[in-house]
Amino acid sequence: xxxxxxxxxxxxxxxxxxxxxxxxxxxxxxxxxxxxxxxxxxxxxxxxxxxxxxxxxxxxxxxxxxxxxxxxxxxxxxxxxxxxxxxxxxxxxxxxxxxxxxxxxxxxxxxx
Amino acid sequence: xxxxxxxxxxxxxxxxxxxxxxxxxxxxxxxxxxxxxxxxxxxxxxxxxxxxxxxxxxxxxxxxxxxxxxxxxxxxxxxxxxxxxxxxxxxxxxxxxxxxxxxxxxxxxxxxxx
Numbered sequence: 183x184x185x186x187x188x189x190x191x192x193x194x195x196x197x198x199x200x201x202x203x204x205x206x207x208x209x210x211x212x213x214x215x216x217x218x219x220x221x222x223x224x225x226x227x228x229x230x231x232x233x234x235x236x237x238x239x240x241x242x243x244x245x246x247x248x249x250x251x252x253x254x255x256x257x258x259x260x261x262x263x264x265x266x267x268x269x270x271x272x273x274x275x276x277x278x279x280x281x282x283x284x285x286x287x288x289x290x291x292x293x294x
Numbered sequence: 295x296x297x298x299x300x301x302x303x304x305x306x307x308x309x310x311x312x313x314x315x316x317x318x319x320x321x322x323x324x325x326x327x328x329x330x331x332x333x334x335x336x337x338x339x340x341x342x343x344x345x346x347x348x349x350x351x352x353x354x355x356x357x358x359x360x361x362x363x364x365x366x367x368x369x370x371x372x373x374x375x376x377x378x379x380x381x382x383x384x385x386x387x388x389x390x391x392x393x394x395x396x397x398x399x400x401x402x403x404x405x406x407x408x
């Protein structure tokens with residue numbers, strides 16, 4: 183069974199702080215995606231990383247895919263209250279299916 | 295383009311009943327996937343449809359079924375509802391080319407089983 187473990191599970195920080203969320207697995211994924219989900223809504227894709235070692239930046243968010251394509255991290259610089267939400271990593275099992283294995287989720291709360 | 299729409303948004307049922315949830319993908323998208331989200335288990339894959347064919351299935355009992363119509367709209371059905379079926383059911387669509395294109399999620403149907 184392919185599993186994705188995220189840590190931490192909960193994170194409560196002040197505006198302006200930096201944070202890192204980790205997504206780890208013993209399985210290899212063809213790609214890994216990060217989503218953010220807000221209450222009452224479905225997850226919204228933030229980024230897809232495909233190549234081992236790949237680093238992508240989206241404004242204050244930096245995403246990294248591990249060299250072995252088994253793990254990933256999301257780093258947020260100078261967090262803002264608008265970053266509050268549930269962050270989910272999801273691994274794509276193979277190129278022949280849309281099936282995603284979702285991580286356990288990290289609930290982030292940023293206080294002003 | 296309109297996003298993925300799901301109906302109904304909220305539903306209350308009692309144990310033993312059955313329920314049908316509907317998903318309309320983004321226009322032009324041919325692939326639809328369903329997920330169940332619960333606080334304890336997180337987001338779990340239910341099934342995936344492409345061009346009216348089930349392409350993949352998750353580890354859920356046979357009470358969970360789905361189908362896709364020729365216009366790519368999809369429905370999922372849960373029979374003999376159990377308390378543990380209470381969850382947010384999410385539908386996602388994408389153009390259908392495996393390995394490419396973003397999956398867009400709908401807002402979900404929140405099902406409460408009493």
